Structures are given as structure tokens and as C-alpha cells.
Amino acid sequence: MGQEGEGGASGRGRCVGWPALDERRGPLQASLGTLGQRLQPGMADSAQAQKLVYLVTGGCGFLGEHVVRMLLQREPRLGELRVFDRHLGPWLEELKTGPVRVTAIQGDVTEAHEVAAAVAGAHVVIHTAGLVDVFGRASPETIHEVNVQGTRNVIEACVQTGTRFLVYTSSMEVVGPNTKGHPFYRGNEDTLYEAVHRHPYPCSKALAERLVLEANGREVHGGLPLVTCALRPTGIYGEGHQIMRDFYRQGLRLGGWLFRAIPASVEHGRVYVGNVAWMHVLAARELERRAALMGGQVYFCYDGSPYKSYEDFNMEFLGPCGLQLVGARPLLPYWLLVFLAALNALLQWLLRPLVLYAPLLNPYTLAVANTTFTVSTDKAQRHFGYEPLFSWEDSRTRTILWVQAAGSSAQ
Numbered sequence: 001m002g003q004e005g006e007g008g009a010s011g012r013g014r015c016v017g018w019p020a021l022d023e024r025r026g027p028l029q030a031s032l033g034t035l036g037q038r039l040q041p042g043m044a045d046s047a048q049a050q051k052l053v054y055l056v057t058g059g060c061g062f063l064g065e066h067v068v069r070m071l072l073q074r075e076p077r078l079g080e081l082r083v084f085d086r087h088l089g090p091w092l093e094e095l096k097t098g099p100v101r102v103t104a105i106q107g108d109v110t111e112a113h114e115v116a117a118a119v120a121g122a123h124v125v126i127h128t129a130g131l132v133d134v135f136g137r138a139s140p141e142t143i144h145e146v147n148v149q150g151t152r153n154v155i156e157a158c159v160q161t162g163t164r165f166l167v168y169t170s171s172m173e174v175v176g177p178n179t180k181g182h183p184f185y186r187g188n189e190d191t192l193y194e195a196v197h198r199h200p201y202p203c204s205k206a207l208a209e210r211l212v213l214e215a216n217g218r219e220v221h222g223g224l225p226l227v228t229c230a231l232r233p234t235g236i237y238g239e240g241h242q243i244m245r246d247f248y249r250q251g252l253r254l255g256g257w258l259f260r261a262i263p264a265s266v267e268h269g270r271v272y273v274g275n276v277a278w279m280h281v282l283a284a285r286e287l288e289r290r291a292a293l294m295g296g297q298v299y300f301c302y303d304g305s306p307y308k309s310y311e312d313f314n315m316e317f318l319g320p321c322g323l324q325l326v327g328a329r330p331l332l333p334y335w336l337l338v339f340l341a342a343l344n345a346l347l348q349w350l351l352r353p354l355v356l357y358a359p360l361l362n363p364y365t366l367a368v369a370n371t372t373f374t375v376s377t378d379k380a381q382r383h384f385g386y387e388p389l390f391s392w393e394d395s396r397t398r399t400i401l402w403v404q405a406a407g408s409s410a411q
């Protein structure tokens with residue numbers, strides 16, 4: 001792994017009760033013997049001469065769409081942009097009229113051959129595809145299959161086809177909050193923290209991140225080394241954030257009121273989606289030139305968004321949209337919230353054969369919401385010159401405008 005962060009928050013976490021990483025390589029080995037010979041992307045000898053091919057997995061998701069649009073706006077070397085997703089958005093059509101060739105690929109990262117076909121010939125892969133599920137919608141096995149095996153398939157496709165640069169969208173959850181509810185207060189990539197997880201989502205992200213970092217330096221087809229890094233966003237907000245939209249609609253249904261459940265003192269790190277997208281674009285661009293420094297490294301995503309409780313932060317956008325947060329302190333005692341969260345989990349289990357019941361409040365979301373987790377770092381700035389593209393004021397305004405539009409479409 002890279003020079004920094006050997007033992008800190010970039011150290012290896014523990015997933016309690018989860019399968020250890022098996023060394024089985026994806027089924028890609030057999031099926032791609034010839035595919036690798038077909039395309040030999042070499043970034044260094046072509047970065048200046050020819051236009052580059054980028055692949056964004058999960059390119060139609062909340063973050064993925066912003067990465068796609070940011071690449072089209074701010075990556076001058078872009079010749080072809082491949083957007084790989086299980087669900088392609090209709091908005092992709094409007095992107096096909098520009099100077100960059102945009103190739104929409106409907107595919108599944110759990111299907112190794114589909115990943116390999118999409119990766120073949122790409123110079124850079126930005127891997128954002130994943131199941132972001134902390135609400136019990138998908139089974140633990142499915143979350144693992146998509147987030148871990150899917151990432152393994154992406155790595156093996158890079159190795160087999162000769163793609164040398166891979167940026168992985170990891171998560172703060174790789175670090176914490178841990179199962180003991182320890183706060184992570186304005187920590188950084190080197191902060192010592194006991195990263196112990198039980199929930200399928202953080203476990204899958206931790207295992208996937210480890211695969212990506214350990215793949216750094218592997219020889220890819222053509223004999224050059226693979227260069228990887230992982231970016232760890234904290235809670236992303238901005239245009240397209242469905243949870244924010246859900247809170248807004250919940251408040252509208254309750255006559256404009258939201259009721260405080262989390263103490264205002266619990267700080268949660270949040271980061272604007274546009275700045276997360278920009279960090280991905282910049283990391284992908286600099287990964288070649290700064291391979292020795294960036295290869296195998298993790299970087300928290302950060303910007304000027306203020307440290308606030310999850311609910312108070314949301315009110316920065318929902319307040320201007322007419323909602324009010326009732327209570328200077330939680331209206332319900334914590335033990336009652338714990339009981340209600342457990343009741344939701346029981347109801348989800350009982351109703352699963354009939355209907356999917358997946359409310360926001362469950363034991364995991366309550367624990368995460370109630371545990372301080374904020375980052376304070378400049379590692380991305382030191383390593384590849386990252387500076388937020390959007391100020392807090394701009395991020396806030398853009399998000400408010402989006403919430404207002406999303407809310408009006410709900411009525």
C-alpha cells in the first residue's frame with residue numbers, strides 16, 4: 001500500500017461474521033484470453049496524442065451521473081465516455097450530441113464477461129456502481145455479490161484487458177461508525193480507529209476497497225502495472241439525493257414539520273456531490289502522472305460543507321423549502337427510538353414474504369445517525385491538488401433549487 005496511512009483509518013477493518021476474501025480470481029481468466037490482445041490502451045504514450053477512453057460504472061446513479069457530466073465538462077482528453085449501468089437513464093441521449101462519443105452500456109458488474117467487454121480498450125475506469133443499501137431492501141448476499149464480486153470483476157477486467165488506471169468509489173463507512181459506536185471526530189486517513197463492522201453494506205465496501213488497494217501494482221496485459229486508488233465520500237448530498245427528497249416529501253405530508261430524533265451535538269460529515277464528482281475526475285487524471293504517490297492510497301472526500309447533525313444539515317435545504325424541524329432536542333427518548341427501530345426490523349422480517357417494508361429508521365441507521373463521524377483532511381489536496389470546485393454557498397443553493405423542483409413534482 002502507499003506511503004501514508006499504513007496503520008490509520010486506511011488500515012484494514014474487520015467484518016464480523018462475513019466470508020473472508022477468497023483468493024479466487026473472477027471467471028474472467030478463461031473468457032478473456034483473446035480479448036486482451038484486441039485492445040492495448042497505453043495511457044502514457046497516448047495521453048497527449050490520442051483522446052482517452054473512460055468508463056464509469058454506475059454512471060446513471062446519483063453520484064455516477066455527476067461524474068459523467070463532470071467528465072464531459074472538465075476532462076479535455078476525453079475521446080469516448082462509456083457509461084455502464086444496470087439501469088440506463090433516458091438523459092444519456094442528450095449527451096450524445098456533443099463532441100465526445102458517449103457509449104451507453106447496459107450491464108451488470110456481477111457478470112464478469114459484461115464488465116470485461118465494457119472495460120476492454122478503456123484507459124481509465126471510475127468504478128462507482130454499487131448497492132447502497134442500509135435499509136434492508138437487498139439481501140446481504142446480493143449486496144456482497146454486487147459490491148465485492150462486482151469490484152473483483154472490474155479489477156480482473158482491467159488486468160486482463162490492459163487498462164491501467166482504476167478509481168474506486170469507496171465510503172466513509174469502510175472506517176465507521178464501528179459496531180461499538182465510537183465517534184470519529186474530524187479524523188483523517190491516518191487516524192487510528194477500530195474499524196469493526198457487522199452490517200452487510202460497510203462490510204462489502206471495506207472488502208471491495210481492500211481488493212482495489214491490493215490490486216495496485218499488479219501487472220496488466222501488456223506488462224505495465226495497474227494503478228488504483230479509493231475515494232471515501234462521507235454522506236453525499238446534492239441534486240439527485242433520493243433520501244433528501246424523501247425527507248422533504250415526508251415533511252410535506254406532515255404539514256411542513258419534521259421531528260428531531262438525533263441530538264444536535266452529533267456531528268455528521270457531508271460532502272456535495274459535485275465536489276465528489278470533481279475529486280473523481282481529478283484523481284483519475286492525476287493517477288498516471290503521480291502513480292508512485294497515489295497508487296494504493298485512500299482519500300476522504302471533503303469540501304466546505306459545515307459539520308452539523310444529519311437532521312440539522314438537511315434543514316439547511318429543507319428549511320428554505322418551507323419545512324421546520326420541531327424540537328431543540330430529540331422529542332423521543334433514545335430507548336424508545338431503539339425500540340421503534342427494532343420494531344421496524346421485526347416488521348421488515350415478518351412482511352418480507354409479502355411486501356418490502358424498508359423505512360428510514362432501523363437499528364443500523366439509528367446507530368449511524370447517532371454517532372459522530374466527521375473528517376478533516378487535506379490529503380487529496382497534497383497528493384493531487386484537489387480543491388473543492390463548489391463553495392458551500394453554491395452547493396447549498398444548487399441543492400435547495402433541486403429540492404424545490406423535486407418537491408413540486410411530488411405534489
Ligand SMILES: NC(=O)C1=CN([C@@H]2O[C@H](COP(=O)(O)OP(=O)(O)OC[C@H]3O[C@@H](n4cnc5c(N)ncnc54)[C@H](O)[C@@H]3O)[C@@H](O)[C@H]2O)C=CC1
Binds near residue numbers: 127171232233
Ligand atoms: N450516497 C452516499 O452518501 C454515498 C455513496 N457512496 C458510494 O458511491 C457510489 C454511488 O452511490 P450512489 O450514487 O449514492 O448510489 P446510487 O444507487 O444512486 O447509484 C449506484 C448506481 O450503480 C448501479 N448499479 C447497482 N448495481 C449494479 C450492478 N449490479 N451492475 C451495474 N450497475 C449497478 C445502479 O443502477 C445505480 O445507477 C456507491 O459505490 C456508494 O457505495 C459512498 C459514500 C456515500
Ligand SMILES: CC(C)[C@@H](O)CC[C@@H](C)[C@H]1CC[C@H]2[C@@H]3[C@H](O)CC4=CC(=O)CC[C@]4(C)[C@H]3CC[C@]12C
Binds near residue numbers: 261362
Ligand atoms: C430516522 C432518523 C434516525 C434519521 O435521522 C435517519 C437518517 C439516516 C437515514 C441517515 C443518517 C446517516 C446516513 C448514512 C451516512 O451518511 C453514511 C452513508 C455512507 C454511504 O456510503 C451510503 C449512505 C450512508 C450509509 C448514509 C445513509 C442514510 C443515513 C443512515
